[in-house]
Amino acid sequence: MLEQGRRQSADGDYDQAIASLERALRIEPANPWLWLELAQIHRSAGNERQADGHARKALSLAGSDRAAEQAARRFLGE
Numbered sequence: 001m002l003e004q005g006r007r008q009s010a011d012g013d014y015d016q017a018i019a020s021l022e023r024a025l026r027i028e029p030a031n032p033w034l035w036l037e038l039a040q041i042h043r044s045a046g047n048e049r050q051a052d053g054h055a056r057k058a059l060s061l062a063g064s065d066r067a068a069e070q071a072a073r074r075f076l077g078e
Contacts, residue, residue, distance in 0.1 A: 001020045001023050001024035002020075002021070002024055002034065004020045005018075005020035005021045005024070005037065006037070008020060009040075009044060014041055014044060014045035017041045018041055018045070021037055021041060032059070032061040032063075032068040033068060033071075035055070035057045035058035036054070036055060036058045038054045039052070039058065042054060055075040055076050056072075056076065058071075058075075059073065059076070
């Protein structure tokens with residue numbers, strides 16, 4: 001679902017890309033990388049508020065995953 005969402009986003013089909021990522025998150029809700037991917041798609045679609053919220057969720061889930069934490073902080077401009 002992640003790769004499908006990436007392809008859909010690359011094609012500019014943001015609604016379908018968001019739906020694909022949301023399906024992936026129903027399976028793996030604690031995965032900070034999926035939340036970051038969803039944040040990026042929302043940003044690409046011009047949904048800055050949702051993008052920031054999803055990036056903050058990723059940050060809260062990063063735990064000991066330093067790479068995910070840093071990626072979320074970069075996304076948020078921290």
